Amino acid sequence: MSRILVGACSWTDRALVGSGWYPPGRRDAEGRLRYYAERFGVVEVDSTYYGLPSERNSVLWSERTPDGFLFDVKAFSLLTGHPTRENALPAELRGRYGRGTPEGGLLDEVWGRFAAALGPLRQAGRLGTVLFQFPPWFAPGARTERFIGECAERTAGWPVAVEFRHPGWWREERRDGTAGLLAEWGMSAVAVDMAQTLDTSVPPVTPVTGEPAVIRFHGRNEAWGTGTKEERFRHQYTEDELAEWAPRILRMARRAEQVHVLFNNCCGDAAVRAAETMRRTLDRERDRNRE
Secondary structure, eight states, X not given: OOEEEEXXXXXXXXXXXXXXXXXXXXXXXXXXXXXXXXXXXXXXXXXXXXXXXXHHHHHHHHHTSOTTOEEEEEOOGGGGTOOOOGGGSOXXXXXXXXXXXOOXXXXXXXXXXXXXXXXXXXXXXXXXXXXXXXXXXXXXXXXXXXXXXXXXXXXXXXXXXXXXXXXXXXXXXXXXXXXXXXXXXXXXXXXXXXXXXXXXXXXXXXXXXXXXXXXXXXXXXXXXXXXOHHHHHOOOOOHHHHHHHHHHHHHHXXXXXXXXXXXXXXXXXXXXXXXXXXXXXXHHHHHHHHO
């Protein structure tokens, strides 16, 4: 059986920090990360989507976590085709952005800085995967397939996971082609849990196309795609909802060397509590399988 790591999609989310989950004396930047890493084996870094990471932070993250702990790092928004504010770029690059479109060699520069910033994590063995979350309008087609190929070429040798927000990639008639495309490029397909009653709902398929296998739990709020972040992701997972996934996760673990299970229902301490419950649920499912 492979290694299954369970965690949350942030350890610095404002709602988590304000929830009281971190005890007194462990609420500074170093204390929070050390406390989190004592309880979980993986975390997603979502701040790197909003701004380029720094090598300094990668060094600090490595120093403050034990051997075996992993960071799944979200790709910067400009690299996945999302709208990106000019002030999200380093000051010396902003004049080259030009009406929201990268000009000249700006995109190459951003790719280079992103890769350099992750260098210390890779060298320390702390980089779990780089998550490319593509936007809802990133629909299946020749143009988007070429874009994925370009991303794969730029990240050759990295562990990369891909999450599609357009449901067309995983509808039944397209499913095998999508899995084959990602496997060809050595990229992991991200499985998702979300409300299944919307036109934009991504089916909860669990293909294993690369390493590590990744599942992201977004909650089952029907406000998905609208409202504030809290409104979109507010959900308290029940034990029954998590139990639905336990057999699927263990089946994925038989096909992958490592599985990352990450909770993105980031309201208060809901994500870390769901992660704790999922670990217990997986333990029970393993015990049941051994009987």
